[in-house]
Amino acid sequence: MRQLIIQSAVSGLLVGGIYGIVALGLALSFGVLKVLNVAHGELVMLGGYAAFFLFTNMGLDPLLTIPLVFICVFALGTVLYSLLFKFVVRFDIETRIKNSLLISFGLVLILQAIAVFLFSGDDRTIVTEYSSKALVVTGWVRIPWARSAGLVVAVIAAFLLEWLLNRTTFGHAVRGTSEDWALASLTGINVRRVYMIAFAISAGLAGVAGSLVSLGYSVSPSIGLGWTLKALIVIVLAGLGSMRGIVLAGALLGLVEGLASVWLGSAYRGVVALVVFLVVLSFRPQGLFGRGGNHV
Amino acid sequence: MLKVENLGAGYGDLQVVWDVSFEVPAGALVAIIGSNGAGKTTTLRALMNLVPAMAGTIEFKGESIVGVPTHQIVERGLIMIPESRATFASLSVADNLALGAYTKRARRDRQTTLTDVYEIFPRLAERKSQLAGTLSGGERQMLAIGKALMARPEMLVLDEPSLGLAPIIVENTFDEIRAIRDRGVSVLMVEQHVEATLELVDYAYVLELGHVVIEGPSSDLMTDPRVREAYLSLQ
Numbered sequence A: 001m002r003q004l005i006i007q008s009a010v011s012g013l014l015v016g017g018i019y020g021i022v023a024l025g026l027a028l029s030f031g032v033l034k035v036l037n038v039a040h041g042e043l044v045m046l047g048g049y050a051a052f053f054l055f056t057n058m059g060l061d062p063l064l065t066i067p068l069v070f071i072c073v074f075a076l077g078t079v080l081y082s083l084l085f086k087f088v089v090r091f092d093i094e095t096r097i098k099n100s101l102l103i104s105f106g107l108v109l110i111l112q113a114i115a116v117f118l119f120s121g122d123d124r125t126i127v128t129e130y131s132s133k134a135l136v137v138t139g140w141v142r143i144p145w146a147r148s149a150g151l152v153v154a155v156i157a158a159f160l161l162e163w164l165l166n167r168t169t170f171g172h173a174v175r176g177t178s179e180d181w182a183l184a185s186l187t188g189i190n191v192r193r194v195y196m197i198a199f200a201i202s203a204g205l206a207g208v209a210g211s212l213v214s215l216g217y218s219v220s221p222s223i224g225l226g227w228t229l230k231a232l233i234v235i236v237l238a239g240l241g242s243m244r245g246i247v248l249a250g251a252l253l254g255l256v257e258g259l260a261s262v263w264l265g266s267a268y269r270g271v272v273a274l275v276v277f278l279v280v281l282s283f284r285p286q287g288l289f290g291r292g293g294n295h296v
Numbered sequence B: 001m002l003k004v005e006n007l008g009a010g011y012g013d014l015q016v017v018w019d020v021s022f023e024v025p026a027g028a029l030v031a032i033i034g035s036n037g038a039g040k041t042t043t044l045r046a047l048m049n050l051v052p053a054m055a056g057t058i059e060f061k062g063e064s065i066v067g068v069p070t071h072q073i074v075e076r077g078l079i080m081i082p083e084s085r086a087t088f089a090s091l092s093v094a095d096n097l098a099l100g101a102y103t104k105r106a107r108r109d110r111q112t113t114l115t116d117v118y119e120i121f122p123r124l125a126e127r128k129s130q131l132a133g134t135l136s137g138g139e140r141q142m143l144a145i146g147k148a149l150m151a152r153p154e155m156l157v158l159d160e161p162s163l164g165l166a167p168i169i170v171e172n173t174f175d176e177i178r179a180i181r182d183r184g185v186s187v188l189m190v191e192q193h194v195e196a197t198l199e200l201v202d203y204a205y206v207l208e209l210g211h212v213v214i215e216g217p218s219s220d221l222m223t224d225p226r227v228r229e230a231y232l233s234l235q
Helices: A002-033 A040-058 A066-088 A093-119 A145-167 A169-179 A181-186 A191-216 A224-238 A243-263 A266-283 B040-047 B070-075 B093-100 B110-120 B122-126 B137-150 B167-182 B194-200 B218-223 B225-230
Strands: A134-137 A141-144 B002-011 B014-024 B029-033 B053-060 B078-081 B155-159 B186-191 B203-208 B211-217
Touching: A002 A040, A002 A141, A002 A145, A002 A169, A002 A191, A002 A224, A002 A243, A040 A066, A040 A093, A040 A191, A040 A224, A066 A093, A066 A191, A093 A224, A134 A145, A141 A145, A145 A169, A145 A191, A145 A243, A169 A181, A169 A191, A169 B093, A181 A191, A181 B070, A181 B078, A224 A243, A224 A266, A243 A266, B002 B040, B014 B029, B014 B040, B014 B053, B014 B186, B014 B211, B029 B040, B029 B167, B029 B194, B040 B053, B040 B078, B040 B155, B040 B186, B070 B078, B078 B137, B093 B110, B093 B137, B110 B122, B110 B137, B122 B137, B137 B167, B167 B186, B167 B194, B186 B194, B194 B218, B203 B218, B211 B218, B211 B225, B218 B225
Parallel strands: B029 B186, B029 B203, B078 B155, B155 B186
Antiparallel strands: A134 A141, B002 B014, B002 B053, B203 B211
8 A cells, every 4th residue: 555655646746747847838828928828738739749750750769859849839839929829918918818718729629620630539659668667766666767757857947947037138028028018018128029939938848748748648639628727727726926836836736636546546636636726725825836926 | 309299099999188299309307297187197108109199290309109119119218117016026126127228229238327326326236136026115216217227218208206105205206307307318207296396397288188288388387377276276
């Protein structure tokens, strides 16, 4: 029993790392543009396919192609922004959420249909020679290498993002825009450009998460919405304002789900996650690590 | 420096500024005064293209800036300090000042301007690493002005700089505005504190219900019976 609990906790933590990366991207687009892109999970899915085909067709290792996948989905992000979200950010902040929900739900359907058409509905997993290898601790706890990458990359992504936002002039411009776009434009910041880049980085992070999903788990055209929902839970748990808080909350959610599936059965893991979510929401509505505002 | 003719502006279908014309010569200190809802803030927002100008022309340094994106107007040297919330609460004092010099033209001189600003407001140097949101009202006003100076303005526009400040701090702020003008920056300010403003500025426009109703050198306005009755509450 103890072995099972520890093993489930470890597996939960590792998947929690990916929750963290997906949530980082979603928090960035939500915090800066004030749009809620529910098609964020579809970008995870597309990133997953990108890594899968780079591996199966060209033999490129999914961990090494992470920067390449980031760039591809980043580019897709600039296209989606220019075609769709550019028109949403013209409205006042209150209207943006509603309109972005409508648009991105439509995008969910379109991207899923395209994925089924191009890639079929089959589950795809990247099988490398290290896929079945694991670090075995104290004789019985297995930490699979391929899945550990998720947590490691999440932590790296959070630190890079915090560095960008806190230490660079462009990052300060992003935070300024997030806090008050009118004041940002009066400061000489090209708010539209900040929006596009922030959205593209958000998309790129979803792509990175996708690489890790297809390496450690599997991708199919319909996985998107599940990841979006997990990311939303993580963001509410963590609160906006701290990137490492988001990764920590992601890991925490994974851990709770892992433990719940041992004690209550895996059917209840989603329920327990939502209960934790409600409890945190009732006692700390600003989130566990949030600063209380709705900006990054 | 700035020439506005027959400006109309508003929000959606609601027009609140009608046919407003005014001028700020180079090096001048000019005010637009009027009560709440007269359209003062909307006029300034239209100037910076935060709301679209529905009619009229706006010329800055002889070139039209109608339809020019806000950040490019800032790049041209026209800087506005909005009323209240003129600093980024979640950024430190130093980061706010650094962002103030975000434009290409200001970025080159960022370090020297920063030294100047810290000299003018030593308090800001003391609070360098403090978040702007935790400053007092007076300190935040200093930061707002310091941030605007970082942008190296050729012309500075202030929207109700006295709003929500204690009288002594309003006095300091007005002194600072005078000092900025003395450094060669043209200044346009919008105010409800009519008496103190008329003592400060060279020329003023009185705005009522979106129209300019009176204009003239401030010394003339101070003795104008209509201004005295409506704004100075003197017999």
